[in-house]
Structure formats: C-alpha cells, structure tokens
Amino acid sequence: MKSPIHTPISQLSKQIKSGKISPVQLTETFLNRLETTGPRLNAVVTITRSLALKQARKAEKEIEEGNHRGPLHGVPWGAKDLLSTKGIPTTWGAEPYRNRIIDTDATAVKRLREAGAILCAKLAMIEFAGGMGYRQPNASLTGPPRNPWNPDTWTGGSSSGSGAAVAAGLLSFAIGSETWGSILSPANNCGVSGLRPTYGRVSRHGAMALSWTLDKLGPLAQTADDCGTILQAIAGPDPEDPTTIQKPWKYNTRTPKHRPRLAILRGVADDANPEVKDNFDKALKTIRGYADVEEIDLPNLPYEAITRTILNAEAASAYEDIVDSGIIRGLTAPEDRWGPYARTALLATDYLRAIRLRGKMIKTATETMEPYDALVAPSAKKPATPIGEDFRKIAPGATKDIMGAVGNGCGLPAISVPDGFTQAGLPTGIQFMGKPYEENTILAIARAYQALTDWHTHHPPEA
Amino acid sequence: MSQPTNREADILFTLIQTRYADRVTPDELEEMRKSLNAILDAATAMRAIKLENSDEPHQFFKPSGEPE
Numbered sequence: 001m002k003s004p005i006h007t008p009i010s011q012l013s014k015q016i017k018s019g020k021i022s023p024v025q026l027t028e029t030f031l032n033r034l035e036t037t038g039p040r041l042n043a044v045v046t047i048t049r050s051l052a053l054k055q056a057r058k059a060e061k062e063i064e065e066g067n068h069r070g071p072l073h074g075v076p077w078g079a080k081d082l083l084s085t086k087g088i089p090t091t092w093g094a095e096p097y098r099n100r101i102i103d104t105d106a107t108a109v110k111r112l113r114e115a116g117a118i119l120c121a122k123l124a125m126i127e128f129a130g131g132m133g134y135r136q137p138n139a140s141l142t143g144p145p146r147n148p149w150n151p152d153t154w155t156g157g158s159s160s161g162s163g164a165a166v167a168a169g170l171l172s173f174a175i176g177s178e179t180w181g182s183i184l185s186p187a188n189n190c191g192v193s194g195l196r197p198t199y200g201r202v203s204r205h206g207a208m209a210l211s212w213t214l215d216k217l218g219p220l221a222q223t224a225d226d227c228g229t230i231l232q233a234i235a236g237p238d239p240e241d242p243t244t245i246q247k248p249w250k251y252n253t254r255t256p257k258h259r260p261r262l263a264i265l266r267g268v269a270d271d272a273n274p275e276v277k278d279n280f281d282k283a284l285k286t287i288r289g290y291a292d293v294e295e296i297d298l299p300n301l302p303y304e305a306i307t308r309t310i311l312n313a314e315a316a317s318a319y320e321d322i323v324d325s326g327i328i329r330g331l332t333a334p335e336d337r338w339g340p341y342a343r344t345a346l347l348a349t350d351y352l353r354a355i356r357l358r359g360k361m362i363k364t365a366t367e368t369m370e371p372y373d374a375l376v377a378p379s380a381k382k383p384a385t386p387i388g389e390d391f392r393k394i395a396p397g398a399t400k401d402i403m404g405a406v407g408n409g410c411g412l413p414a415i416s417v418p419d420g421f422t423q424a425g426l427p428t429g430i431q432f433m434g435k436p437y438e439e440n441t442i443l444a445i446a447r448a449y450q451a452l453t454d455w456h457t458h459h460p461p462e463a
Numbered sequence: 464m465s466q467p468t469n470r471e472a473d474i475l476f477t478l479i480q481t482r483y484a485d486r487v488t489p490d491e492l493e494e495m496r497k498s499l500n501a502i503l504d505a506a507t508a509m510r511a512i513k514l515e516n517s518d519e520p521h522q523f524f525k526p527s528g529e530p531e
Contacts, residue, residue, distance in 0.1 A: 133498070213522070302508035309505050326486065338491040341483045342498035345475040350506045356514055359521035 004029065005169035006459050009226045012172060013071040017063065023074030027056035027118050030076040033170045034121050037462070041151065042143040043164040045081045045091055046122040052076065055118045062116070071229050073116030078174045080162050081122040082129055082208035083109055083217075092208050093125040093158070095141040096330040106206025107241065108175055108217055108234045115233040123161030123174055127331050128322075129182060130158040131210040131315045133339025136390045139332055144387050147189055148460035149426055153384035154391070156189035158182040162220045163190035167460055173221040173230055177207060179214045180311060180408045181401070184431055187220055187416040188379035191427025193446070193456060194220040195227035198436050199411025200245045202231070203238035211314035212243075214307070214408050223456055224417055224446035228253070231439060245437070252440040253447075260291035260445050262432070263372040265298055265402060273382040279420030279428045280378045283449070290448050293376065299364050303402055306357045307409035312343040313351035320344075358409060365410045366435070373441050377403045379416035379429030403433060413439045415446045418455035427455070464510040467503040475499060 004012055004026055015021040031049055038044035059074040084090045084102035091097045109119065124142040126134055137144040137154040145160030147153040148168035155164045159176025163186025166174050176183045178196045187194025195218045202217040209215060219230035228251040235249040264284075269277045284293060322328065323340045331337055369375065381401075385391045407414050414433040421427055430449070434442040450456050476496055484492060 302505070302512065305505035305508035309502075309509065312502060312505075329486070335494070338483070338487045338495055339498070341479055341487070342495045343502060344482065345478050345499060346502055347475075347506070350509065352520055353506075353509050353514065355520035355522050356518045357509055357512060359518065360512070362521060 005033070006222060008222045009071055009075055009172060009229050012075060013073070016074040017068050019064070023056045023059040023063070023118065024053065026074065027052050027076050027120060030120055030171055033168070034165070037168055038121070038165070038170055041146045041148060041164045041168060042140070043124050043145065043161040043168070043170065044121050045124055045142055045161070046089055048088055048119055048121060051088070052118050052120040055113070059116050059118065069116040072112065072233055074118065075172045076118045076120045077112060078121040078123045078162065078165050078171045079109060079119065080125050080159050080174065080176045082125060082177060083175065084206040085109055085119070085122065088122060090122065091141060092129070093127040093140045093142070095127070095332055096327045098141055104206055107203035107238045109206065111234045117233070120171060121165070123165055125160055126158035127333065127336055128319065129177060129179060129208060129210045131179070131319060131340070132328060132331060132333070132336035134333045135335050135392050136333065137387055139336060141332060146387060147384045149191060149384070150424070152387050153426060154189065154387050156185035156380070156384065159186050159220065163187060163192060163194070166190065166192045166220045166222065169459065173219055173226060175217055175234070176220050177215060177217050178408070179210045180307065181404050183218050183220065184379050184414060184416045188429035189384040189427070191418045191429070191455070191458065191460070192220050193222065193224050193227050193415065193417045194218065195224070195231060195415045195439070195443070196407070196413060197231055197235065197439055198245065198413045200243045201235050201249060201413070201439065203241040203244050205238055205240035209318045211311045211318065213314065214311055224415055224443050224450055225253070227415060228439070228443045249439070251443070255448070256441070256444050260373045261371065262287065262291050262293045262374050262376045262445070263296045263369070264293060264376055266295050268377045268403065271381060271400065272378050275422040276378050276380070276382060276428050280430060283419040283430045284376070286452050287376065287449060289452065291445065296368065298368055298402065298406070301357070301361055301364055303361060303405035303409065304400065306354045306361055307405040309346070309350055309354035310358065310409065313346050313354070316340065316343045316346060361406065362410045365406050365412070369435055374432040374434045374445055375403065377431055377433070379431040383422050383426040383428055403431065407433050410436070412436055413442055415442050417446050417450060418458070419453070420455060421458070464513070466507050466510055472499065472503055475503070
C-alpha cells in the first residue's frame with residue numbers, strides 16, 4: 001500500500017471507503033507523526049489521542065457496516081487552536097490560556113465531526129491570531145513555528161501549525177483562520193493549498209474573534225480539490241452566527257465550459273522578491289495556456305488604510321477586557337505585551353469613516369472585477385523569512401498589500417497554491433482571488449493550474 | 464476633512480500614556496508612539512477622501528425578529 005502521508009483526500013477517501021485503508025491505522029500513523037515531528041516544528045498545542053482513536057474506531061465500524069458518510073469520513077484533521085473544543089484546552093496560542101477550556105464545540109468542529117473526520121490535534125498559532133501586533137515569529141506559547149521545508153525559517157502566520165502540519169504530512173488537512181493573511185501566508189510559506197472563503201461562508205461560532213467583520217475560517221490541504229471538499233463540509237448557514245450566508249454551498253468539481261478570464265493588478269509583483277516574481281512569471285505562462293490574462297488598474301483608494309483601521313478598531317474592542325486585565329504581560333512576544341495599547345486611542349469617527357469607505361471599496365472592487373473570473377497575484381511578496389528575523393520593522397499597517405487589503409476588506413474568497421521554489425528550496429505561491437460567493441470559480445482555476453504543474457506534489461524532507 | 468495634526472497626535476498619545484504608562488517601559492512607550500503614528504497615517508489617508516452625507520456605513524442594522 002502506498003503511504004497515506006500527503007495523499008490527497010479524494011484518493012484517501014476512496015481507499016478508506018473500499019477498506020484498503022483502516023481509519024484506525026491511519027489515525028495512529030498521523031498521531032505518531034504529530035507526536036514525533038510535531039514538537040520539532042512547534043506545530044502542535046494539544047494532541048487529542050484518545051478522542052481521535054474513539055472517533056476513528058467509530059468511523060471504521062460505520063464504514064464496515066456500509067454507512068460511509070462522505071469524503072471526509074475517517075480522514076484525520078487538525079484545528080487551529082482558536083476553535084473551541086469541548087473538554088480540550090483552547091489556548092488561542094497564548095501562554096496565559098495554556099490550560100483554559102472553552103467547554104463548547106465550534107460549529108466548524110461539529111460539522112467536521114458530523115462529516116466523520118477525525119480530530120487529532122489542536123494546532124499551534126500566533127498568540128491571539130497576531131491581533132496584538134507581533135513583528136517576529138517567536139509569538140506563540142509553543143515557540144516559534146518552524147517551517148518543514150527549512151526549520152530555520154518561519155511557517156508564516158497566524159495559522160502557523162495548520163500550514164506546517166499539512167506540509168509535513170502530520171495530518172490530511174487543517175482548518176485555519178484569516179483576518180488579513182493568516183491562511184494565505186502559511187499556505188505560501190509551507191507550500192500547501194489554502195482557501196480563504198468569502199466572509200460569512202463558514203460560521204465563526206466558537207472561534208476566537210479578532211475582527212468581527214474580517215474574520216474567516218478556511219482549510220489548508222494538499223490540493224485545491226481537497227480545499228473544496230473540506231469547505232463543503234464546514235460551509236453554510238448557522239443560527240449561532242448571524243453573519244453566515246443563508247444559502248448552503250456545494251463544491252462543484254466540473255470544469256467550467258468557458259475559458260477563464262483573469263486580471264493582474266498593474267505592478268502588483270514589482271516589489272516582490274526576484275525569485276517570487278520569477279516563479280510568478282513562469283506560473284503566468286502556464287496559466288495563459290488555459291486562461292486569458294490581462295493587466296488592469298484598480299482606481300485609487302486608501303485600501304490598506306481602510307482595512308487596517310477596521311481591523312485595529314474591532315480588535316481594540318474585541319480584546320478590550322483582555323488587554324485591560326493586564327494578562328498580556330504574560331504573552332510570548334515582547335511586542336505583544338504593549339502592542340495593543342496604541343489602537344485604544346483610535347477615534348470612533350475614523351472607524352466609521354473606514355466602514356463608510358468600505359462601501360466605496362466594495363463598489364470599486366466589484367466594478368473592476370466584473371469582467372473577470374479572478375485576480376491573480378503572488379501569494380506573498382517573499383518566501384519564508386528566517387525564524388529569528390523581524391518580518392516587519394514597524395507597526396502593522398505600513399506594508400503595501402493591496403490584494404490582502406481589498407480581499408479581506410471586501411470579504412472576497414482567495415486560494416493560494418504552490419507555484420515553485422527558491423534556490424534555497426523554499427516554496428512560493430500564487431493566489432487567485434474571486435468575486436464574493438465564487439469559491440467554485442477560483443477552485444476550478446486553481447485545479448486547472450495544479451493539473452498542469454506538480455509543485456503541490458513536492459513535499460519537505462523529513463524534519 | 465481636516466487632517467490629524469501634531470497636536471491631535473500629542474493629545475491621543477497623552478491618552479495612551481494616561482491609561483498605560485505605568486505598565487510599560489520608556490522604550491515601549493516610544494514604540495507605542497510609532498504605532499499611534501501609523502494609525503494616524505491611515506486616518507490621514509482616509510480623511511483625504513470626501514464622503515457625502517448619503518455615504519452610509521457598509522454595515523446594516525436590523526431590528527430583532529420579523530414584521531407581522
């Protein structure tokens with residue numbers, strides 16, 4: 001039997017359903033990897049061994065009896081440790097919450113359990129999902145998240161353990177969250193596929209709130225196809241989260257009949273690392289084989305300022321009691337111990353101006369993107385940075401990231417997939433950002449890219 | 464729309480100092496001033512855009528329940 005490690009869910013699921021792979025054995029395999037490799041990468045907070053084996057035995061019995069629930073039945077997964085789980089600590093990556101239990105299951109956790117997936121671990125993350133203003137990777141109770149491609153480099157954040165665990169084959173898939181960059185960044189740095197759904201596609205109930213109007217949950221997995229399968233399991237309306245989109249979502253694996261039309265924002269890769277830019281240019285050549293690609297301009301608006309102000313104001317409020325209590329002095333990153341204080345002086349009128357300008361930003365993005373199926377850009381401007389290096393020298397918000405600002409500020413879906421490697425062997429990624437509610441469109445474009453390339457089949461050397 | 468001035472920055476920094484100066488070191492306080500400047504830079508960029516009275520927040524209030 002071929003090793004199930006790094007096997008895409010579509011193949012794994014067939015083998016589980018046919019009885020060629022035992023969910024119990026599969027779970028044992030991943031638990032062992034989580035226990036041995038996980039700590040070396042600082043990728044794991046809690047291994048849920050007894051729960052996982054209980055769920056795996058149940059799955060195995062059901063499948064043997066002919067009750068196969070679907071493609072995630074018997075498939076091991078891990079949750080970013082901001083998803084609450086009944087009876088299991090939920091730390092938000094923060095030392096002061098090392099033993100804190102939020103005794104309820106997040107909706108995403110419930111839905112994956114109902115789909116028959118096996119929860120094996122709570123995964124490492126940047127403390128408070130980066131919401132305290134961290135500037136360097138050593139910002140988690142589990143230590144600096146190490147990249148499986150080179151443990152002296154960073155995984156990206158804040159869904160750090162989610163990216164590392166999938167890349168290192170510690171799990172079949174993981175759930176992460178993104179407020180601004182927290183799924184796409186680890187997907188880029190770790191060389192995996194990561195999907196940021198449309199805002200409201202996945203219930204946020206039971207997930208830590210950083211910014212109520214920016215937070216999204218989404219999958220990190222081996223392939224774009226896997227991401228679609230996982231999204232279908234966790235998407236849909238939830239009375240516990242009134243911001244959820246009130247229509248169910250179904251993953252459509254059909255190839256669109258029309259030739260996709262993509263757009264690149266003029267100059268979007270100009271300030272990227274040369275190797276990132278080179279891999280992006282090569283990826284575009286491949287993409288032009290199945291899609292039209294045009295360069296476009298986005299009308300001038302202060303996109304980064306709008307989205308950053310919304311994030312700052314909402315985070316200041318979401319964390320107000322936590323910050324006021326003084327417990328942040330116990331956080332790992334020194335800059336997180338004072339980082340959130342400045343934004344408490346943000347004026348209400350500036351927040352409201354940002355929310356009013358958000359309407360203009362959405363109108364502008366909608367009109368600009370209307371003729372196109374997706375925008376395409378490098379997932380990040382640079383590959384993984386050294387583990388001990390500041391990835392930003394100054395306060396968050398000063399870096400230019402128009403794709404992140406527009407995408408998150410307008411609640412747009414995006415997927416990052418690997419598009420090559422640097423000379424140093426670090427992965428780089430390409431992102432496809434779609435119109436709201438059009439996850440199926442960007443998934444089809446990403447699947448087409450992965451059908452023509454093999455970057456997603458490369459895996460890191462054993463850590 | 465009037466832009467943030469040094470005076471506005473000073474007043475807001477005084478607010479931060481009043482609230483938190485006893486919790487941080489002088490170096491951290493200086494870093495907090497830089498963070499405040501980044502926040503005000505964003506405000507400057509946003510206040511440069513003219514808004515009409517009809518430009519409502521992209522956030523909708525809805526009373527609870529449904530009409531009879």
